[in-house]
Amino acid sequence: MLDAAERLFYASGVQAVGIDAVVAEAGVATKTLYAHFGSKDRLVEAYLRRRDQRWLSWLTSRIDHAEPGRDRVLAVFDALDEWFADPGFSGCAFVDVAGELPDNAATRAVARDHKRALRTLLREVVAGIGAGEPDTLAEWLMPLVEGAVVTAHVEGDLRAVIRARSAVAALLDRAR
Amino acid sequence: MLDAAERLFYASGVQAVGIDAVVAEAGVATKTLYAHFGSKDRLVEAYLRRRDQRWLSWLTSRIDHAEPGRDRVLAVFDALDEWFADPGFSGCAFVDVAGELPDNAATRAVARDHKRALRTLLREVVAGIGAGEPDTLAEWLMPLVEGAVVTAHVEGDLRAVIRARSAVAALLDRAR
DNA sequence: GCGTTGGGAAAACGATCGTTCTCTGCAAGG
DNA sequence: CCTTGCAGAGAACGATCGTTTTCCCAACGC
Numbered sequence: 001m002l003d004a005a006e007r008l009f010y011a012s013g014v015q016a017v018g019i020d021a022v023v024a025e026a027g028v029a030t031k032t033l034y035a036h037f038g039s040k041d042r043l044v045e046a047y048l049r050r051r052d053q054r055w056l057s058w059l060t061s062r063i064d065h066a067e068p069g070r071d072r073v074l075a076v077f078d079a080l081d082e083w084f085a086d087p088g089f090s091g092c093a094f095v096d097v098a099g100e101l102p103d104n105a106a107t108r109a110v111a112r113d114h115k116r117a118l119r120t121l122l123r124e125v126v127a128g129i130g131a132g133e134p135d136t137l138a139e140w141l142m143p144l145v146e147g148a149v150v151t152a153h154v155e156g157d158l159r160a161v162i163r164a165r166s167a168v169a170a171l172l173d174r175a176r
Numbered sequence: 177m178l179d180a181a182e183r184l185f186y187a188s189g190v191q192a193v194g195i196d197a198v199v200a201e202a203g204v205a206t207k208t209l210y211a212h213f214g215s216k217d218r219l220v221e222a223y224l225r226r227r228d229q230r231w232l233s234w235l236t237s238r239i240d241h242a243e244p245g246r247d248r249v250l251a252v253f254d255a256l257d258e259w260f261a262d263p264g265f266s267g268c269a270f271v272d273v274a275g276e277l278p279d280n281a282a283t284r285a286v287a288r289d290h291k292r293a294l295r296t297l298l299r300e301v302v303a304g305i306g307a308g309e310p311d312t313l314a315e316w317l318m319p320l321v322e323g324a325v326v327t328a329h330v331e332g333d334l335r336a337v338i339r340a341r342s343a344v345a346a347l348l349d350r351a352r
Numbered sequence: 353g354c355g356t357t358g359g360g361a362a363a364a365c366g367a368t369c370g371t372t373c374t375c376t377g378c379a380a381g382g
Numbered sequence: 383c384c385t386t387g388c389a390g391a392g393a394a395c396g397a398t399c400g401t402t403t404t405c406c407c408a409a410c411g412c
Contacts, residue, residue: 013276015191019400029360030401040400095267096275098330100189102266108330115331140343143323143336150322154274154284155291160319167316167347174350195370205390206371216370 001026001033005047010093014044014100041106044097048110051093056117063125070129070172076122076145077165084152084161091153092146118145132174140171177202177209181223186269190220190276217282220273224286227269232293239301246305246348252298252321253341260328260337267329268322294321308350316347 004026008017019040023030037043059079066075083089090096094111101107122145123138144164151160180202184193195216199206213219235255242251259265266272270287277283298321299314320340327336 011278013191013278015189015276016279018398020398027360030362031403032359034401035359090278091275092326095271095326095330096278098275099267099272100191100276102187102189102272103192111330112332115327136339136342139339140346143327143340143343144319145323146326147319147321147323150268150271150326151291151319154271154287156288163312163315164319166312167319170316170347170350171343174346194368196368203390206392207373208389210371211389 001028001036001043002047002050005043006051009044009047010051010090010096011088014097019043041104045106045110048093048097048107048114052110052114052117055093056114056121059118060121063121068128072125072128073141073168073172074165076125076141077148077161077168080145080148080152081158081161084149084158089152092149095146095150118142129172132172137171141168144168177204177212177219178223178226181219182227185220185223186227186266186272187264190273195219217280221282221286224269224273224283224290228286228290228293231269232290232297235294236297239297244304248301248304249317249344249348250341252301252317253324253337253344256321256324256328256337257334260325260334265328268325271322271326294318305348308348313347317344320344 001022005022008021008025019030019033022043023033026033033043037046059076062079062082063072063075066072066078094114097104097107098111119138119142122141123134126137126141127134144167148161148164151157177198181198184197184201195206195209198219199209202209209219213222235252238255238258239248239251242248242254270290273280273283274287295314295318298317299310302313302317303310320343324337324340327333
């Protein structure tokens with residue numbers, strides 16, 4: 001059910017997808033879905049929480065496969081590059097729901113937690129290269145990552161990540 | 177009518193706001209709204225087009241009030257800082273609708289045009305300071321601007337813009 | 353073997369949505 | 383003064399939504 005919800009919600013937006021569509025995609029009965037999640041809001045929340053975990057662990061594994069040092073920072077953008085090339089790419093799911101449901105406290109909280117976790121991850125990556133002030137570099141990295149995602153999504157510009165990557169390289173050179 | 181539509185759509189999302197709410201907020205009759213715009217989709221499009229113009233001219237005026245040179249680049253982030261402090265701030269309207277209506281070609285086109293216009297504006301600003309390669313600097317600036325907006329919106333972190341600004345200053349120093 | 357449970361298919365419900373229609377009043381032009 | 387037309391208020395309509403309910407069948411414990 002969460003697989004079906006993620007496919008549909010991420011591709012078309014939460015409000016544009018009805019419960020019936022999720023039920024049909026998952027191949028379960030409406031009653032079963034409500035027995036497990038209680039309401040659409042909580043299904044959305046569960047979808048976001050699982051995506052939070054999956055996306056961050058995916059990014060972490062990409063970083064870990066890179067050589068230690070500054071390559072690990074650049075690996076973040078190589079991972080984004082792969083992500084953008086996916087035909088199913090539709091921006092950051094958490095930014096999407098934050099824009100779609102500005103008044104939903106639960107989903108906004110999940111989005112906020114996700115971004116904080118990403119920030120923490122970036123801080124750890126930067127701390128591992130021993131260049132400049134890790135906190136400062138991480139704070140520079142964060143908007144570059146977010147900006148690359150937004151630009152790739154809204155403009156459909158797949159090369160946005162390359163430019164953000166070059167900015168990071170420039171900042172790393174300066175901090176060395 | 178466009179004022180009412182902008183207030184409601186931007187604050188609560190396009191899909192969460194019904195036509196009735198727009199009509200009530202604008203103080204006009206349903207018939208009048210449909211006589212002018214034909215459908216909700218076209219009202220949304222008109223709202224976005226007007227916001228595109230207004231937002232860009234607002235940013236332009238903020239830039240023009242700064243001293244020529246690198247202050248004009250940093251003025252972009254000072255303007256963002258003011259924007260984020262507005263209690264009605266709810267992220268970039270175009271990013272919001274791109275996430276909310278991924279399948280709506282018309283609104284996606286308006287969002288794409290808006291981002292291209294912003295990119296062009298940033299290129300002009302950077303070209304005016306005569307440091308480094310203007311195109312490269314502008315391409316670095318774009319994700320930093322987008323990222324600051326997204327971070328301020330999703331995390332509610334109003335200091336995000338300060339950090340993005342410091343990254344820009346670092347990049348400007350390097351390009352000097 | 354029989355009763356209980358749980359899930360599938362689908363109808364039903366009330367609410368809300370986008371859109372259209374009806375009725376009314378009013379203001380301008382001949 | 384009378385007519386024409388536009389705009390307001392709100393009912394009405396068909397569609398869709400989230401949610402609940404009904405009915406049926408298969409699998410399990412006693």
